[in-house]
Amino acid sequence: MTPGRVHVGGADPYDVVIGTGVLGELPAMVGDRARTVAVVHAEGLPEIARPVAGALEQAGYAVHALPVPDGEAAKEVGVLAGLWSSFARLGMTRTDVVVGVGGGATTDLAGFAAASWLRGVRAVLVPTTLLGMVDAAVGGKTGINIPEGKNLVGAFHPPAGVLCDLATLVTMPHEDYISGLAEIIKAGFIADPAILALVEDDPKGAASPDGPHTRELVERAIKVKADVVSADLRESGLREILNYGHTLAHAIEKAEEYRFRHGHAVAIGMVYAAELARLAGRLPAGDVRRHRDVLASVGLPVSYAADWPGLRATMTIDKKSRGRTLRFVVLDGIGRPGRLEGPDEELLAAAYREITP
Numbered sequence: 432m433t434p435g436r437v438h439v440g441g442a443d444p445y446d447v448v449i450g451t452g453v454l455g456e457l458p459a460m461v462g463d464r465a466r467t468v469a470v471v472h473a474e475g476l477p478e479i480a481r482p483v484a485g486a487l488e489q490a491g492y493a494v495h496a497l498p499v500p501d502g503e504a505a506k507e508v509g510v511l512a513g514l515w516s517s518f519a520r521l522g523m524t525r526t527d528v529v530v531g532v533g534g535g536a537t538t539d540l541a542g543f544a545a546a547s548w549l550r551g552v553r554a555v556l557v558p559t560t561l562l563g564m565v566d567a568a569v570g571g572k573t574g575i576n577i578p579e580g581k582n583l584v585g586a587f588h589p590p591a592g593v594l595c596d597l598a599t600l601v602t603m604p605h606e607d608y609i610s611g612l613a614e615i616i617k618a619g620f621i622a623d624p625a626i627l628a629l630v631e632d633d634p635k636g637a638a639s640p641d642g643p644h645t646r647e648l649v650e651r652a653i654k655v656k657a658d659v660v661s662a663d664l665r666e667s668g669l670r671e672i673l674n675y676g677h678t679l680a681h682a683i684e685k686a687e688e689y690r691f692r693h694g695h696a697v698a699i700g701m702v703y704a705a706e707l708a709r710l711a712g713r714l715p716a717g718d719v720r721r722h723r724d725v726l727a728s729v730g731l732p733v734s735y736a737a738d739w740p741g742l743r744a745t746m747t748i749d750k751k752s753r754g755r756t757l758r759f760v761v762l763d764g765i766g767r768p769g770r771l772e773g774p775d776e777e778l779l780a781a782a783y784r785e786i787t788p
Contacts, residue, residue, distance in 0.1 A: 435646065437653045439569065439589070440661035447569055447593040447653050449646065454482060457530075458490035460555045460592030464526040467493045469518060471541040473505065473533035474498035479559055479599060480532050487530070495521055501533075503689040505540045506575040508584075514544040528553045528591070534560040534607075535567030535693070539582070542573030546588030553591045559599040561611025561640075562694055565618070565652040568593045570660040570673075576689065580748055581681050595649065600640035608640060609730045610694030613676075615648050616725055617701060618655040621672050621760075621768045626651050627725055634728035672768040675760040676700030682745035686737055698731035699786060707782040708761035711771060718765055734788040739780060 434450030448456050461468060468487050472480035480496055487494045497517050499505040521527075529552060531541025538556045545554035558568040574585020600608065612630075619626030629637065629644045636642030662669050680700035684691050705722045708714035723733045746757060757779075759771040 435650050437650065437657050438661075439657040441589065443571075443589040444661075445590055445592050447595060447657065449564075449595045449597065449650055449653065451596065451598045453594055453596050454486045456592075456594055457483065457486050457555065457557070458492075460594065461487065461490070461492065461528050461530070462553070462591065465492060465528040465553070467495065467521055467523050467527040468530055469514075469521060469523060469527070470494060470496045470530045470532060471514065471537065471544065472496060472498055472531075473501045473537045473559075475501040476533055476559060479602075483530065483532050483557055499533075499537060499540060501536075503536050503576065505533075505536045506582075508575060508577070511540065511544060511547075511575055514540075515548060518544070518548050523548065523552065525549050525552055528555060530555045530557060531568075532557045532559065533563070534558065535563040538563055538568045539573055539585075540575060542571075542588055542590065543575055543585055546573050546586040551588065554588065555592050555594070556590045557594045557596070559596075560603055561600055561608050561649070562614060563611075564593075564595040564649055565611065565656070566614040568595075569653055569656050570670075580745070581684055581689070583748075595653075597640070597646060597649065600645070603640065606692065609638060610692040612637065612729050613694035613698040613701075613726070613731055615652040616729075616731075617673075617675050617697060618652040619725075620701065620722070620762060620765060621675050622655045622658075622766055623651050624765050627721070627765070630725055630729060638729045671758075671770070672760055675762075675768060676702075676704055678746055678757070678759055679703045679742065682742040683735060683737070685745050686742060695732050698726045698733065699735045702726065702733045703782055703786050704759055704761050706785040707759060707771065707774065707778065708763070710778055710782055710785075711761070711774065713761060713763050713769070713771070715764075718762065721765070734786050736787050739783050742783070743776075743779065 437447040529545040531538040556568040558564045571589035574582040676697045680696035683696040705719040
């Protein structure tokens with residue numbers, strides 16, 4: 432089957448290629464100016480990183496594999512500094528390329544390493560998880576975590592290309608695949624209700640990488656993100672809608688010391704944002720129920736219990752805040768995102784009570 436392509440516009444346009452067995456597209460993304468390619472990969476994925484390196488070696492590049500810790504443990508200052516030192520030892524110049532292979536944490540790290548080395552070298556991303564394909568690898572946001580919060584240090588650095596090989600999805604742990612579905616469903620709520628219909632018609636199929644609509648769901652979610660990012664790379668306005676559910680989600684992740692799956696936190700965060708919008712008189716109760724029903728149908732959580740004051744304090748340093756004023760992405764209807772700025776504290780607490788089991 433011919434690979435699908437989604438174009439991401441803007442000042443530095445690139446393509447996202449989606450299909451099965453698409454590694455042959457990689458050398459063209461790296462380009463003919465590079466001599467050295469650093470393949471930054473999750474250390475738990477050598478069986479995926481090897482064919483990536485092999486495709487590049489066959490194309491004539493000097494390829495160096497640089498394993499990094501799996502998951503969020505990769506997004507630390509010490510790991511980033513280690514990559515910089517490796518780049519220096521390899522003599523990487525501004526025409527050389529970083530290729531990131533792995534889940535969203537790995538591509539976030541690889542992208543930031545590329546953005547910060549010599550003030551910016553090209554990055555090509557090969558996401559291997561559903562979450563990485565539909566969210567982290569597309570859009571040019573890169574970053575690492577610090578103890579005070581997630582992704583607080585980073586840069587906007589669009590990749591030269593993104594390669595989504597759907598064959599890697601069948602190797603994912605089931606819960607991680609389900610986690611990635613949260614970002615696809617988010618795209619349905621903020622912009623493309625056809626996604627919600629596909630999930631509602633066949634929740635079991637949606638929850639499987641072998642489902643009949645997997646490629647369509649992935650392509651639709653990427654198209655939503657591409658359209659938004661093309662219009663607003665630096666999150667000055669429209670792009671904020673991609674953060675639907677993320678304000679509470681990031682607070683949950685920090686409270687759980689980043690051991691909580693991102694998509695699970697986003698699912699809870701979307702239900703919270705829906706309840707917040709309902710209590711503010713902006714979203715019908717039926718749409719809130721639809722949030723709960725769609726997310727639960729594929730096995731995502733829709734409730735959470737923890738110390739509210741702690742979560743509330745963490746939300747204050749959310750990247751979408753202005754000063755100490757909280758800004759939430761909410762819906763005024765399915766596919767109709769908006770903002771809620773500076774909501775009353777009792778409203779925030781009341782919405783949280785609605786998602787507490």
